[in-house]
Amino acid sequence: MLKIHNPATGAPLAEVPEATPAIVCERAAAARAAQPAWAALGLRERMEILQRFRVALASEVEALAATLTAEVGKPIRQSRNEVNGLLPRIDFFLAQAEASIGAQQLHDDGSTREVLGFDPLGVVVNISAWNYPYFVGGNVFVPALLAGNAVLYKPSEFSTLTGLHIARLLHESGVPLDVFVPLVGGGAVGAALLEQRIDGVFFTGSHATGQRIAAAVGPRFIKLQLELGGKDPTYVADDADVKAAAESLADGAMYNTGQSCCSVERIYVHERIHDAFVAAFVDTVNGFVIGDPASEDTYIGAIARAPQIAVLEAQVADARAKGAELLTGGRRLTDRPGNWFEPTVLSRVDHTMDVMREESFGPIIGIQKVSGDAEALALMNDTRYGLTAGVFTKDEARATAILSKVNAGTVYWNCCDRVSPRLPWSGHGDSGVGLTLSTLGLQTFTRPRAWHLRRP
Ligand code: NAD
Numbered sequence: 001m002l003k004i005h006n007p008a009t010g011a012p013l014a015e016v017p018e019a020t021p022a023i024v025c026e027r028a029a030a031a032r033a034a035q036p037a038w039a040a041l042g043l044r045e046r047m048e049i050l051q052r053f054r055v056a057l058a059s060e061v062e063a064l065a066a067t068l069t070a071e072v073g074k075p076i077r078q079s080r081n082e083v084n085g086l087l088p089r090i091d092f093f094l095a096q097a098e099a100s101i102g103a104q105q106l107h108d109d110g111s112t113r114e115v116l117g118f119d120p121l122g123v124v125v126n127i128s129a130w131n132y133p134y135f136v137g138g139n140v141f142v143p144a145l146l147a148g149n150a151v152l153y154k155p156s157e158f159s160t161l162t163g164l165h166i167a168r169l170l171h172e173s174g175v176p177l178d179v180f181v182p183l184v185g186g187g188a189v190g191a192a193l194l195e196q197r198i199d200g201v202f203f204t205g206s207h208a209t210g211q212r213i214a215a216a217v218g219p220r221f222i223k224l225q226l227e228l229g230g231k232d233p234t235y236v237a238d239d240a241d242v243k244a245a246a247e248s249l250a251d252g253a254m255y256n257t258g259q260s261c262c263s264v265e266r267i268y269v270h271e272r273i274h275d276a277f278v279a280a281f282v283d284t285v286n287g288f289v290i291g292d293p294a295s296e297d298t299y300i301g302a303i304a305r306a307p308q309i310a311v312l313e314a315q316v317a318d319a320r321a322k323g324a325e326l327l328t329g330g331r332r333l334t335d336r337p338g339n340w341f342e343p344t345v346l347s348r349v350d351h352t353m354d355v356m357r358e359e360s361f362g363p364i365i366g367i368q369k370v371s372g373d374a375e376a377l378a379l380m381n382d383t384r385y386g387l388t389a390g391v392f393t394k395d396e397a398r399a400t401a402i403l404s405k406v407n408a409g410t411v412y413w414n415c416c417d418r419v420s421p422r423l424p425w426s427g428h429g430d431s432g433v434g435l436t437l438s439t440l441g442l443q444t445f446t447r448p449r450a451w452h453l454r455r456p
């Protein structure tokens with residue numbers, strides 16, 4: 001049995017049976033058998049079913065948000081934002097599906113037609129993270145199902161109840177039980193899924209697990225997408241609006257209690273405005289309300305996974321030992337049950353410190369003073385990751401000059417921690433391979449078929 005606890009209180013929430021290896025095998029075979037009929041249903045019918053899923057989701061936002069808050073410790077307003085945020089993503093995929101993955105006639109000379117078709121991959125595995133289960137799951141299962149795939153879905157063991165809600169709503173909307181198959185459990189269930197006869201793996205999670213998955217499936221030449229962590233930098237130039245930049249970046253660093261793949265994780269500030277920026281940033285952070293995630297006022301919730309607290313403590317200790325200044329926070333909260341860490345700001349940091357090199361995945365940020373654009377760019381690129389990067393400046397040309405040279409899949413001018421269904425979500429380097437979202441994020445769940453059709 002998988003025991004589920006509320007990370008904000010430590011209280012038990014539920015016990016859910018874990019999938020055994022035999023069940024994984026049996027369910028994978030059932031998905032294989034069911035997939036051709038799902039593909040044969042046609043895109044229009046699948047679109048109608050996913051449209052019903054959207055309606056069902058919208059009608060249960062409050063209850064779904066409450067479950068998410070209870071099992072991952074996400075502040076309730078942010079849980080609601082997430083469930084609501086999946087709706088426009090579904091709308092985007094539905095609006096684009098026919099143009100993106102419907103057959104396209106590309107040539108007709110009277111005797112020969114050339115048609116580009118998009119076949120489903122077949123049976124795909126989706127192994128998901130807990131930090132945004134609606135977003136990272138929905139980026140995969142919505143387009144994968146639209147494209148005619150069967151999906152073996154393993155929610156994170158830390159967001160299982162949400163995963164089961166997603167499965168229930170999809171099934172109630174008309175997706176057959178064997179076409180969307182939730183499999184409950186931790187890493188062992190994920191690993192067992194990889195051993196099945198599958199046509200693709202779509203993973204969201206840590207770099208360490210991504211490496212294990214790549215090693216497991218690499219020799220099989222099946223489609224592999226890995227959406228992994230980041231150490232996302234932002235540079236604040238000397239002409240930026242200091243207060244606006246500080247407020248935006250404090251939110252970008254601390255939203256979801258800093259547990260976002262695209263959280264701002266490093267800030268470089270031009271020396272001319274450094275002290276004013278740091279003061280405004282600390283002011284903003286000190287205004288964040290930390291506490292019961294179910295309360296409407298809460299902005300900083302619990303740390304979903306207890307072991308992460310030790311990572312945060314070690315980063316603070318390492319930085320202080322090497323000369324960083326702790327401006328606020330820096331400690332786990334021990335005056336209450338559950339997993340808690342204070343929002344933490346460090347200055348006088350540098351790249352010898354883990355806090356500027358390794359993903360923190362918590363409410364902690366290092367702010368480093370730089371002499372100008374060239375130093376900022378060099379430091380932003382001094383990382384093995386490459387998910388997002390940003391620049392705050394009044395000058396668009398200055399921003400684009402820097403951002404075009406940053407090694408990242410997503411770049412931001414005067415904003416951060418932002419995802420759009422219209423644009424692809426992808427990482428460079430250790431942040432992963434492949435992409436989700438955008439029209440490319442529909443096509444990625446298909447394989448092309450080139451039709452050469454000559455009339456008799
Ligand atoms: P994790 O790697 O611990 O777990 C992710 C999933 O992998 C879980 O479902 C887990 O059960 C499963 N898993 C663990 N071991 C496995 C194995 N050997 N074989 C198969 N599956 C296995 O990551 P997490 O704590 O759930 O998520 C946090 C990480 O995810 C962070 O690094 C974050 O940056 C990243 N993330 C990235 C994106 C993105 O879009 N790039 C989005 C969200 C989260």
